Amino acid sequence: MLVKPESRSTALRWAIPGAVGLSLLGAGLPAAGAEGPGPGLSRFHGQRITWSACRGMEMPKDLQCGKVTVPLDYGKPGGKTLDLALARHRATGDRKGSVLLNFGGPGGSGVNELAAGGRDFMHLTNGYDVVTFDPRGVGRSSPVSCGPGSVEIVRATDGDEGMKNPRGALERLREAAAQCTEHSGPVLRHIGTVDAARDLDVMRAALGDDKLNYLGFSYGTRLGAVYAAQFPRRVGRMVLDGVDTLTEPLSEQGLAGARGQQTALDNFLAWCADDIACPFGQDTREARRQVVRLVTSLDEEPVPSTFGASFSGQDLVGALGQALYSRELWPMLERAVAQLVEDGDSRGLESFVSGGVGFPVRQGANGGLTDAEDVPLDNLPAALMAINCADDPDRPGADRVTRSLGRLRERYEEASPVFGRYRLTQVLMCYGRPKGTDYIRDEVKGVGSAKMLLVGTRGDPATPYRWTEETAARLGPAAVVLDNKGEGHTGYASSRCVHRKVDDFLLYGSLPPDGSSCGPQERGGGRLSGTDG
Secondary structure: OOOOOOOOOOOOOOOOOOOOOOOOOOOOOOOOOOOOOOOOOHHHHOOOOOOEEOOOOOOOOOOEEEEEEEEOOOOOOOOOEEEEEEEEEOOOOOOOOEEEEEOOOOOOOHHHHHHHHHHHHHHHHHOOEEEEEOOOOEOOEOOOOOOOHHHHHHHHHOOOHHHHOHHHHHHHHHHHHHHHHHHHOHHHHHOOHHHHHHHHHHHHHHOOOOOEEEEEEOHHHHHHHHHHHHOHHHEEEEEEEOOOOOOOOHHHHHHHHHHHHHHHHHHHHHHHHOOOOOOOOOOHHHHHHHHHHHHHHHHHOOEEOOOOOEEOHHHHHHHHHHHOOOHHHHHHHHHHHHHHHHHOOOHHHHHHHOOOOOOOOOOOHHHOOOOHHHOOOOHHHHHHHHHHHHOOOOOOOHHHHHHHHHHHHHHHHHHOOOOHHHHHHHHHOOOOOOOOOOHHHHHOOOOOOOOEEEEEEEEOOOOOHHHHHHHHHHHOOOEEEEEEEEEOOOOOOOEHHHHHHHHHHHHHOOOOOOOEEEOOOOOOOOOOEOOEO
């Protein structure tokens, strides 16, 4: 199960994947190849984790939870600290160490994801403790929030306001950024992937492993690549599935996302048209036009929703984008759209984007873990935006943004008449926030680590296959590419072939040849399909 960034669509429509930091990475940033724990970090690397049964009604009985302590600021390791929440399934076979998982986002709780989808990783317990974590600023690990600023972000980017009055929208975003700072606490100044990668190394040491064995999905591939650049000689068996870009600016990431989602929608409509029950009929070209008309109609006259607000065309776009992440969701999406078209009932589509806006919460004392019930509802999108902004150095001024919006809108709507407008707001998200690091764009290359496996999926709506090729070329000879010719976001949970090749590498060190492939998924949207190619 992989993290998807959209939550309640009307309230949190601004949470867009592969996009938008506040962390100005200063003293203590390791140069590529630095391998020691660093001055003042020995006490963190020498800690040991105390595990106990996870608490909570939805937690599996065999899932154990713990925590690890990391510096708030790696430039001042003797200062304040943070606790990061961990969870694991213990090894059942001949244990050879741990494998750390990151499910993507950024902003998703790894602990919750492993609790909900741990069955997909049980085969790895034949050799490893399967461990995951809530990254800094996420879930129980000092969660960030924008408080009332969440509403201001929605207002600034909702509908056409940003296009009609871009300066007004930018001023709202600047004010919202100040609210995010107020309601997030000190972690917001030290959030971002470079800090998270250093946290990974603390976890590796605390788990007692000499090298990091790692499986990262989507955003988790960016985290893995940054770790490999910082600690190349500590890379063990690393798999990056659904490979993120290391170089593209946010405006180009959003454009790639719009194209990818449009391709996924076209593939869904072709699949749907083969079914007599398809609400868009049996003509694929006409079905595409019907989707555009439905979005326009709902924007003009929204229908009531079960959350007390209205369900608009852009809410529909958010639900479609969420459902298209996985082919196995297509039958459910077909039924949900039919429910809307035939009965004006949006409940089925709302199920793809459940969530809400949260306001101030009680942080854990002195950087300790936050109680699960106190994690703000807007934590995922707030963390997504903060982390992506921390990783991006571009901060165009108001004049440049205003001049470029019209041209960008044309490019986005050409890329996707359905998702273009929805994704265009991505270019505004970091306005009013400090400039992010240029480390990832400039320094994560030629890593010189052990061989790592990069999985790219041809029909991925969020991370286009060309990003796999580009990132592999950037990382250098260490990168080995597996070409998954299926559809959906990432390959491990949907392709039996990918699943087997990844497990064989992690468990036995058996690496497929560079450029080898897995065949397309079988028709019907089932899980774990596909053959070797």
